[in-house]
Amino acid sequence: MTSKRRHLFSVWKLFLCIFPLIAGCATISTQSAVVRTIITQPVANPENTTTEKFNLTGRISIQDERQRTSGGIRWQHSKMVDEVLLLSPLGQVMAQIIRDYEGVRLTTSDQQAFYAADVESLTEDILGWRIPLAGLQYWAQGKHSPATMAMKDLDENDRVVAIRQDGWEIDYISYTAVQPTQKPRPRVLTLSYEALKIRLVVDNWEAQ
Numbered sequence: 001m002t003s004k005r006r007h008l009f010s011v012w013k014l015f016l017c018i019f020p021l022i023a024g025c026a027t028i029s030t031q032s033a034v035v036r037t038i039i040t041q042p043v044a045n046p047e048n049t050t051t052e053k054f055n056l057t058g059r060i061s062i063q064d065e066r067q068r069t070s071g072g073i074r075w076q077h078s079k080m081v082d083e084v085l086l087l088s089p090l091g092q093v094m095a096q097i098i099r100d101y102e103g104v105r106l107t108t109s110d111q112q113a114f115y116a117a118d119v120e121s122l123t124e125d126i127l128g129w130r131i132p133l134a135g136l137q138y139w140a141q142g143k144h145s146p147a148t149m150a151m152k153d154l155d156e157n158d159r160v161v162a163i164r165q166d167g168w169e170i171d172y173i174s175y176t177a178v179q180p181t182q183k184p185r186p187r188v189l190t191l192s193y194e195a196l197k198i199r200l201v202v203d204n205w206e207a208q
Contacts, residue, residue: 034153034161046147051137053078053208060086062129064196073200077137078208082119084133097123099133129196132168139163139170140200142186159184168193176202 043049054077061070071094072087082099096107097119104122106114116122119133135145142160144150150165163170169192175184185205191198 033155035156037151037153040144040146040150040152042148043146046145049146051077051079052141054141055204055206055208056140056202057204058200058202060201061199062196063199064129067128082133082137084131086127095127097131097133129198130193131198132166132191132193135166135168136191139165139168139189139191140186140202142172142175142184176205 054075056073056075056077058073059070060073062068071089072091074085074087076083080101082097084097085093086095086097088094092109094109098105098107099119104116104119106116106122106126108114108126114122114126116125120130124130132139134147138145144152144163144165148166150163152160152164153162155161159175160172162172171190171192172186173188173190174186176187177184186202188199188201191200
């Protein structure tokens with residue numbers, strides 16, 4: 001483990017505590033049985049696919065063979081720019097991740113900045129666990145990424161129960177109950193990749 005990774009890992013563990021991620025609003029459970037599985041193929045020129053702009057705030061927990069931590073997350077997403085803030089339970093910014101046309105930059109709470117071509121490799125190197133931002137921008141919406149092949153499990157209401165893509169398995173625990181004219185959005189989901197498990201609870205979603 002590099003010295004920069006050891007430093008931020010110790011800070012992350014110092015400020016982030018374990019706490020239960022409990023949904024606090026009306027939800028729709030996805031505990032119903034899977035009735036069909038579909039396989040989707042990658043589309044040509046996925047970079048031209050329009051992604052919905054959104055602001056997301058919630059809570060995140062991470063568990064693997066080395067650590068088990070929890071905290072908050074704020075995420076502003078557009079096609080060209082992502083800004084992700086990882087927060088301590090008290091609201092302090094522990095890390096800021098910016099993705100734009102220049103690449104990816106991660107800034108720590110003590111203002112150290114690190115750069116890479118993609119979010120997964122940068123977060124794994126600095127935080128000790130990877131954030132699959134390229135896929136998560138779709139998975140957080142209950143969709144698969146158009147860039148690669150995916151398998152989706154659906155329930156009797158055609159709601160996505162699980163997605164398997166790029167080595168990740170995304171399980172949808174519940175959806176937010178919205179107005180009948182609106183499509184329910186994922187409320188609680190878990191992402192698994194080998195020994196890594198990430199649990200995301202969405203407290204607020206603003207589509208733009």
